[in-house]
Amino acid sequence: MVCLFSCFVHLGAPEASLMETRNFTAAREMAAGGSWLLPTMNGELRLAKPPLPTWAVAAVMRVTGTTDNLGVLRLPAALMATLLVFFFWQLAQELTTELPGDAEAPGRTAWLAALILASSLLLLTVGRDGQWDIFSNSFLVGALWVLVRGWRQRAPGYGWFALGGLFLGLSILSKGPVALYSLLLPFLGCLLSPLSRWRATVRTQWRGGLVAMGVALLVGAAWPLYVLYHVAPEALRVAQLEVAAWSDRHVKSLWYYGQLPVFTGVWVMVALAAVLVPYSQPRLQRYVPVAFTLGWLVTTLVLLSVVPEKKTRYMLPLLLPLVLLMGGLLRYWEVLFRTQVVPRADRLVLRSWASVLAVVCVLVPAAMTFFPLPGFDGHSVRFWVAVPAFGLLGALALFYGFRRPHPGRLSGISIMLLALVVTLLLPAYPVWEGRDKAGLRRLAQVRHHPGLPQLPWYSLQEVPIKQVWQAGRSIPQLQPEWRAVPHHPIVVFSLSPVAPQLPLFWQRQVHVQLVDSFYTGRTREAGRWLVSIVEPNATPTH
Numbered sequence: 001m002v003c004l005f006s007c008f009v010h011l012g013a014p015e016a017s018l019m020e021t022r023n024f025t026a027a028r029e030m031a032a033g034g035s036w037l038l039p040t041m042n043g044e045l046r047l048a049k050p051p052l053p054t055w056a057v058a059a060v061m062r063v064t065g066t067t068d069n070l071g072v073l074r075l076p077a078a079l080m081a082t083l084l085v086f087f088f089w090q091l092a093q094e095l096t097t098e099l100p101g102d103a104e105a106p107g108r109t110a111w112l113a114a115l116i117l118a119s120s121l122l123l124l125t126v127g128r129d130g131q132w133d134i135f136s137n138s139f140l141v142g143a144l145w146v147l148v149r150g151w152r153q154r155a156p157g158y159g160w161f162a163l164g165g166l167f168l169g170l171s172i173l174s175k176g177p178v179a180l181y182s183l184l185l186p187f188l189g190c191l192l193s194p195l196s197r198w199r200a201t202v203r204t205q206w207r208g209g210l211v212a213m214g215v216a217l218l219v220g221a222a223w224p225l226y227v228l229y230h231v232a233p234e235a236l237r238v239a240q241l242e243v244a245a246w247s248d249r250h251v252k253s254l255w256y257y258g259q260l261p262v263f264t265g266v267w268v269m270v271a272l273a274a275v276l277v278p279y280s281q282p283r284l285q286r287y288v289p290v291a292f293t294l295g296w297l298v299t300t301l302v303l304l305s306v307v308p309e310k311k312t313r314y315m316l317p318l319l320l321p322l323v324l325l326m327g328g329l330l331r332y333w334e335v336l337f338r339t340q341v342v343p344r345a346d347r348l349v350l351r352s353w354a355s356v357l358a359v360v361c362v363l364v365p366a367a368m369t370f371f372p373l374p375g376f377d378g379h380s381v382r383f384w385v386a387v388p389a390f391g392l393l394g395a396l397a398l399f400y401g402f403r404r405p406h407p408g409r410l411s412g413i414s415i416m417l418l419a420l421v422v423t424l425l426l427p428a429y430p431v432w433e434g435r436d437k438a439g440l441r442r443l444a445q446v447r448h449h450p451g452l453p454q455l456p457w458y459s460l461q462e463v464p465i466k467q468v469w470q471a472g473r474s475i476p477q478l479q480p481e482w483r484a485v486p487h488h489p490i491v492v493f494s495l496s497p498v499a500p501q502l503p504l505f506w507q508r509q510v511h512v513q514l515v516d517s518f519y520t521g522r523t524r525e526a527g528r529w530l531v532s533i534v535e536p537n538a539t540p541t542h
Contacts, residue, residue: 007078012071021469027057052173081127084138089114091145101286113327121265135174143167161208169219186299252310266414269353274325288328297321333407354401361394459493489535
């Protein structure tokens with residue numbers, strides 16, 4: 001139910017992001033009859049990322065018959081986010097099953113950790129975005145679960161290892177070796193270190209590890225080898241560009257990932273308490289393998305931080321060990337607050353958590369008042385539903401944080417707050433995105449201009465991929481070496497009048513008519529594209 005709100009409710013609300021438009025454009029060309037093994041984007045080879053997520057979206061397009069419904073096209077990503085929560089739940093059970101706290105309530109710590117993951121802000125954003133990371137990380141967590149299950153078997157569990165290898169291969173087919181570096185490497189490093197109580201078992205099951213490695217290479221290397229065989233020069237060029245991008249694109253500070261607790265959303269105070277080691281370590285011993293989980297968290301943080309390229313969604317591997325610690329802390333509080341004597345530090349953390357929830361419940365209606373959007377302002381039905389609903393949740397948070405402290409009730413309030421924000425306010429996102437676009441003509445409108453849909457479309461400059469997505473079709477660039485004058489009318493997109501830019505031998509043989517224009521940004525200053533029809537003269541001039 002929590003995943004329903006986090007990943008599926010109002011799934012089509014935000015506009016397509018840049019990464020989504022690349023994936024969806026490639027999927028649209030696949031579904032329209034293009035190659036599924038050599039994907040294209042706007043008619044050109046798209047080899048920068050493996051194709052498994054694109055296959056998923058293209059399959060949805062084929063089954064549903066839609067190529068532009070974002071709510072439908074994001075379903076594969078939302079399903080993978082839900083699968084990630086399930087895989088992590090199972091992995092957490094494997095990691096906590098032999099601890100003293102688990103004997104008192106089997107599976108409770110793992111369930112709480114999965115609940116936090118499902119309702120975290122990071123999953124809410126990444127799980128709704130049709131991009132590659134949610135696929136690669138989900139399959140990798142599935143691989144960790146079944147590999148740990150195989151390593152914990154007394155007899156050789158080759159079936160588990162083969163399944164783990166399959167998941168590893170699917171992760172590679174989703175985003176190459178990225179998740180192997182950011183998730184598998186730190187997890188295995190800690191599993192084989194003195195921090196882990198399973199180290200001897202892993203070494204004993206080394207044959208199973210070889211099986212997993214073999215299956216992973218067989219599955220994960222199949223597509224790259226196919227590409228190298230058919231288009232080796234282009235593949236090598238793209239590989240060099242991708243490696244270079246790690247150091248010169250989206251470069252952020254070494255401390256960029258220090259903001260991770262904020263991306264737990266409503267659980268931010270629990271996250272801060274969990275990473276405060278002097279406070280959390282003695283409290284977590286019965287419920288979580290503390291040394292292993294902290295080592296996993298720190299190693300992942302170091303590996304991600306040393307790479308200059310950093311993005312918010314790259315924090316997903318960091319979130320997993322953090323929420324496992326947070327699940328153990330919630331489980332500790334559940335037991336602690338049943339007693340009559342509660343240490344002051346724990347009461348302070350719970351009150352801080354309740355205060356944050358109450359502040360959010362005040363700020364949301366305030367934002368609706370001071371930043372009015374059509375349908376979400378002080379005169380809207382949503383506003384008059386939001387005020388009492390958020391007011392009630394805020395009052396309950398203060399009651400169960402101060403008057404009658406109860407971590408379980410605060411957890412429920414946190415999840416209800418998330419559900420309320422998603423249900424009531426997520427539709428405001430596209431309204432906010434389009435707030436400066438009033439009166440500006442967009443390419444999505446131009447595509448329905450009478451007479452244009454039936455003609456071939458070209459451009460004189462490279463059209464941004466977001467505009468290609470809005471166009472609903474490819475817009476290849478007219479190449480300078482083109483010599484033949486078109487025998488039929490064509491549509492040409494350009495940033496300035498077309499006629500002066502055409503080859504000299506074209507200019508006397510064609511007629512150019514400006515028929516429309518559109519803007520690419522929120523304001524007129526962002527740039528305007530011209531749409532012209534170029535057609536041959538009735539009587540060619542020699």
